[in-house]
Amino acid sequence: MNRTNLSLPMRALLLFLLLCLCGRYCFAGDLDTDRQRQIQGSVLDGSNTVIMSLMPGDGMAGPQQSVSTNGGLFNAPMKLFPGENTITVNSGSGSEERHISINVKAPSIRVELSWDGGKQDYDLYVNDIYFGNKNGENGGSLDRDSTHNESRAVENVTYSQAVAGLYRVYVNYYANNSDQRNDDDKPVPHPLPTMVRILVNDQEVFSQTRTITEYEGHGSDLGEGKSAWSVCTLVVHSGDQSGGFKVDDQNGRDLLPQKSALNRISPRTAFRVDGLDGPSNGSNGELYLWTGQSAQFTATGAINVGTDNEQSGVNLVEQFNSSDPSAGNIDKLGVYTSLKPGNVTITVNSGTQANTNGAQSNQANPMPQQANGQKTVNNLALTLTQNNYPGATSLQQIQAGQTAYISDQPQMPQLVASVANAPTSATATWTLTTSYSRRKARDDKSSGPVNLPANQSWDIGAAFGQNFCGGQAVLTCKVSGVQGQQSLQFRIKGKNPLDAPAKAYIVSKQGVYFYAWAIVRHESRQDKKIYNQFNIKGQYAEEANYSADGKDGWGMFQRDGDRGGVPASTQEAWNWQANVDGGIAELGRKKIEAQSYFNAVKRTYPDKWEEPPVNTTVSSTVVPYLDAAIITMYNAASVTEKLWTGDVDSKGNHIMETYGSCWKFDPNGTAGHRWSGPVPNNKNYLYKIIFDEYEGNMAFEE
Amino acid sequence: MKHSIIIILIALLSGATFVVGEDRANAQQLSQVMAVVNDPAKDFLDTMFRKPLDDLFILETDVNGKGKKAMFFTYSHNVNGKAGNIWTAYIPVEGGYRQSNQLLTFDMRTLYVGHCEELNATGIITYYPGGGGQGSLTGYTFDGQYFTQIVAKDIEPAGKDQALFTRLFTTPSKIQPKVIPHTQLPATSYRQP
Secondary structure (H helix, E strand, C coil), rough: HHHHHHCCCCCCCCCEEECCCCCCCCCEEEEECCEEEEEEEEEECCCCCHHHHHEECCCCCCEEEEEEEECCEEEEEECCCCCEEEEEECCCCCCCEEEEEEEECCCEEEEEEEEEEEEEEEEEEEEEEEEEECECCCEEEEECCCCEEEEEEEEEEEECCCCCCCEEEEEEEEECCCCCCCCCCCCCCCCCEEEEEEEEECEEEEEEEECCCCCCCCCCCCCCCEEEEEEEEEEEHHHHHHCEEEEEECCCECCCCCCCCHHHHCCCCEEEEEECCCCCCCCEEEEEECCCCCEEEEEEEEEEEEEEEHHHCCCCCCCCECCCCCHHHEEECCCECCCCCCEEEEEECCCCCCCCCCCCCCEEEEEECCCCEEEEEECCEEEEECCCCCCCCCCCEECCCEEECCCCCCCCCCEEEECCCCCCEEEEEEEEEEEEEEEEEEEECCCCCEECCCCCCCCCCHEEEEEEEECEEEEEECCCCCEEEEEEEEEEECCCCCCCHHHHHHHHHHHCCHHHHHHHHHHHHCCCCCCCCCCCCCCHHHHCEEECCCCCCCCCCEEEECCCCCCCCCCHCCCCCHHHEEEEHHHHHHHHHHHHHHHHHHCCCCCCCCCCEEEEEEECCEHHHHHHHHHHHHHHHCCCEEEEEEEECCCCCEEEEEEEEEEECCCCCHHHHECCCCCCCCCCCHHHHEEEHHCCEEEEEE | CHHHHHHHHHHHHHHCCCCCCCCCCHHHHHCCCEECCHHHHHHHHHHHHCCCCCCCCEEECCCCCCCCCCCEECCCCCEEECCCCEEEEEEEEECEEEEEEEEECCCCEEEEEEEECCEEEEEEEEEEEEEECCCEEEEEEECCCEEEEEECEEEEECCHHHHHHHHHHHHHCCCCCCEEHHHHCCCCCCCCC
């Protein structure tokens, strides 16, 4: 604006403005980035054209464009890079620079699943988010688990600010709750069309409908995959392509070729390794490689990676090929998958040099020399071992997808983790996250970072101590100075104790409740096996023994109590001794409840009160009256009464309370005979505990 | 063999004769003293002991399909072991409702109201777990004045009776109790524990 400020040698440019005129517009693939700026200015030397060039903050060359002047004025849009930008305008006789910094807003994503309700239950999965884990690691969340009986069922997974990466979308046919039955009394599948829509920044970019005809039976999560529809993968780019995205089907086919905005992403002549997630032995990892149109990749070491410049007209290098398929694959999205452990060195060559496939580079946009060089990605290798693995006499390596076991002692798996290929003197930040979800039943999570020298093993067993947990486990390791992090997923399950030590422990803890061990036998019995903290078979084999009828009840004592009682803790779900301790404590609470009934009867009918029978004989066992009530009430009282609490309201009315027992008091009965019982409850629980279990009439093992 | 026969006999007996709750004769006798009220919720809150963190659950349903809805109330802490909540019923009568002296035990998570062919009964259908993954299908019928416990049927929800269990209880019931959080309940006029 001030001509006198210009001190360029040729006083070439008079005016140079950066205007943000229409930065806010959306289209599929190029998000609400605010990256576009209008570049205006004027020249004094009479040039008919100027060359505008753009250089991002990392100093790599950016795009150039020639712009005509009109009356000495120039005006053209330019799409800037995230972060710092240097815009240079050259009139031929001189040039001038301006600097501008822009922030790129991460896109919002909403994945919507809908169907015509009815009695069909479908579930939406987006990466780690589903009904059993409604809040994902990267900030996304599932709004609700639609099950059935809705005219239009809808589930949404929403990321308010989606980080770069892959978003894999699945739909699973969870259950058919129809009343229709087949000859085997199983629900007759009645599949409905399900629709998946993807909205990025509130704009629909994807929509597809499919009817899943396979049905694996009620309650299958992703099951064996038969009842699952693998919908698509949404890729959100990072780095210099921030804000860009693409949707592909599971075969890598671009579902939105006409909408793909990859050609709208400014070309770059650099390469970048944005992240290295995984891999570990036997698992898939993902290496994100972002590049511009003329970059070529070759690799030394374990893999070779080259570009195919037949696609040089496309701004993003879409076609990577590895000359060593055993080392992994790079798909057309530039996502490197199935990377095997080992050091990977990726070398970027000059744009004028043929790549390993013999294709020529894009001569029109050669890579500047400063981009040549070598970048080494330390592909860290994790090792996880358990030194108290059941039945093993030596250290047992736990590989991805395998199971570590809580021992029958019980003791948490004595795990030791180490990382190979870490730089000398680096620090490793370790995290072990466990999560265990049973639909509408448990949602346990635990985690904690530990910083150690990278050459030192992490004694996870010591870190667990007496804190028991189980389920899905993810071990991650972030090494200082190394991009990305390594992770290893495995499961933690448990082994049941032998019958004799289980009973011995219960007997040592049961105190006055001489029948506690019999309750455990009855409650946790599965087939002919007793004392089961963990399931012995089925879909949840070796996981916490959860009441087969879907009501609360965990472990040996089938501990429960989410409404009014004390819920079973994570410890009680995975540590059988903690479960026994909790069960015996529960018996203590039942004793208080049982006694309160007699107190309330006495309070309500003071003139009619009689002492209850001292004991009762069940089969051939003499059971004190209070214990008969405790045992019965551990399952459900057979007698429920409204009795006076001893309180009165402001008007003098008696406040009543519900009480339970197996003993019944009849205030109008004949004196000396007002008590009757024990009244058996619906399952005749007292008899089952004493006759079946305590007297050993239903013994199978031991 | 001897033990097996005994067990079978016990099992047969247990399904046919045992009841939960008061017998009808005693309930009939006691119910005569209960007053007619216009606002059952208020009456329940005024007369039944509540703990500070208790939520109030209200179920209103036509139990016998005769067109009149009874109301049922319970607090969070009114739990009968593994069988579910203990509910106080208010029966529709001329001029309002009368609190029943019968207490009903059923779990709002295993609740079905209607006709159940397996029990050959219409009413409140529920499930009582019995341990070891087995339990009983039972419930209450209602004759307009009194509730009667339905003779129970032993079932295995995770075994041979999975389909039945799923059909009755996993499919959402047409009725669900209304929940009034403790934060929205009026203060009690009696002392709190």
